[in-house]
Amino acid sequence: MKTHPRPLARLATALALFATVAASPPAAAQAYPSKPISVVIQYPVGGPSDALARLLAPRLQAALGQPLVIEARVGAGGNIGTDFVAKAKPDGYTLLLSSSGPLAISPWLYPKLPYRPLKDLVPVVQLAAVPLVLEVNDANPARSAAEFLRLLKANPGKYSFGSSGNGTPQHLSAVLLGSMTGVALTHVPYKGQAPMATDLMGGQIDFAIDSMVSAMPNLATGRLRALAVTGRQRSPLLPGVPTMEEAGVPGYEALAWYGLMAPAGTPRAIVERLNEATRQALDTPAVREQIARLGSAPVHGTPERFGAFIQAEHDKWGPIVKSTGAVVD
Known part of the structure; x- marks a missing residue:
């Protein structure tokens, strides 16, 4: 049987092109970022989200090569800023530095919440647990x-x-x-x-x-x-202060945690680039020391790990909200 060289040549060219594309990072990640990145915080300047954003911004700017602009969009317990990012273009240029309230608690408190935390947003990396x-x-x-x-x-x-x-x-x-x-x-x-x-x-x-x-x-x-x-252990920052359990409330524990999120649909390669840059920043001795001074043990991990943590916190607070009857219109 005679083979035709032209189809074989075309097949070889296609396979070579596929191999080149597979071995190269996606174009979105290669070009990203090409302009300033907006990091939305949901509470006024001076709070913990602002402190963490300003701690990380210069390190991420150095790693990514573009300025990070911190933008406060406050109100409704953090839901206004969260909704803004959830509806933003998923291109990696609008990020959310969020806390546990809007991501894990608000879905139980607000009957008509305008966003779905783990459907309209994707986790990038956890930053602190305080x-x-x-x-x-x-x-x-x-x-x-x-x-x-x-x-x-x-x-x-x-x-x-x-x-x-x-x-x-x-x-x-x-x-x-x-x-x-x-x-x-x-x-x-x-x-x-x-x-x-x-x-x-x-x-x-x-x-x-x-x-x-x-x-x-x-x-x-x-x-x-x-x-x-409110932790299960006394804080190294306040070693003389008892836990709530020691003070007479058995089983009491509550943490405030913070993390970086992006709009759903943000290319995976961009999420991974942001995750890697943020983890490197969190691992620097100066940042670790500053976060320890804020009362948090070192945390970060993969986007999947952060997503699983958010889901677990969502499941934890749901019964508490229901049992107390706490609802916000």
């Missing part, structure tokens, strides 16, 4: 968490707590405390941590369970006083 701290201002008569819990129980409905907004870990952590101790509490939501801390120091609210990232400066000056931490 215990929270129960804090009061210096004028509060309670000098220990046990004493403060006795005050709460003796005065149901009298005490108010502040948070960075509806659906945030700070909000749900205090709701969880009220549920586990059987105490009615009044929630006062703010548009971010900074205005909440200002009112707490001024006595407009009675207490807060705040992220250690943002609480440490005011605790260090003595303007606020730490009574308990």
Whole structure:
């Protein structure tokens, strides 16, 4: 049987072209990034998301060769900024530095949430996992968490707590405390941590369970006083402060965590490039030291690992929200 050289030549050319393409990174990743990247934070400047964004921005800029512009889109417990990124063009130029509230808690709190966390967004990398701290201002008569819990129980409905907004870990952590101790509490939501801390120091609210990232400066000056931490272990930053469990609330645990997300449909090669650059930044001694000072153990990992963690947190907080009846219209 006679073979025709022309079809064979065409086949050989096609196979060579396929091999070249398969061995080369996709064109989107090769060209990315070619312009500045916007990193959206959901809370006002001065909070933990802002602190993490500003810590990572210069390292990512050096690794990627383009400026990172930090953009605050605040409101609705972080849902406004999250929705903005969920609807952005999936080209790697609009990213979200998010926290646990909008990704794992808001779906349970908001009946008409305009985005689906793990369908409209893709995980890039986890950045930090921080215990929270129960804090009061210096004028509060309670000098220990046990004493403060006795005050709460003796005065149901009298005490108010502040948070960075509806659906945030700070909000749900205090709701969880009220549920586990059987105490009615009044929630006062703010548009971010900074205005909440200002009112707490001024006595407009009675207490807060705040992220250690943002609480440490005011605790260090003595303007606020730490009574308990929300992790299972005491924090190296506050070794003299008991856990909530040690203070008399068995089984209590709550963490605030942060991570980088991108719009669904962002090319996998771009997600991997961002993941690799961010992991390298997180592994530098200077960044590790700074994040440790914020109260977080080192974390990062693959996009898949972060996605599984978000799903687990979503599943954890759902029953808590349902059992407390906490809903935001």
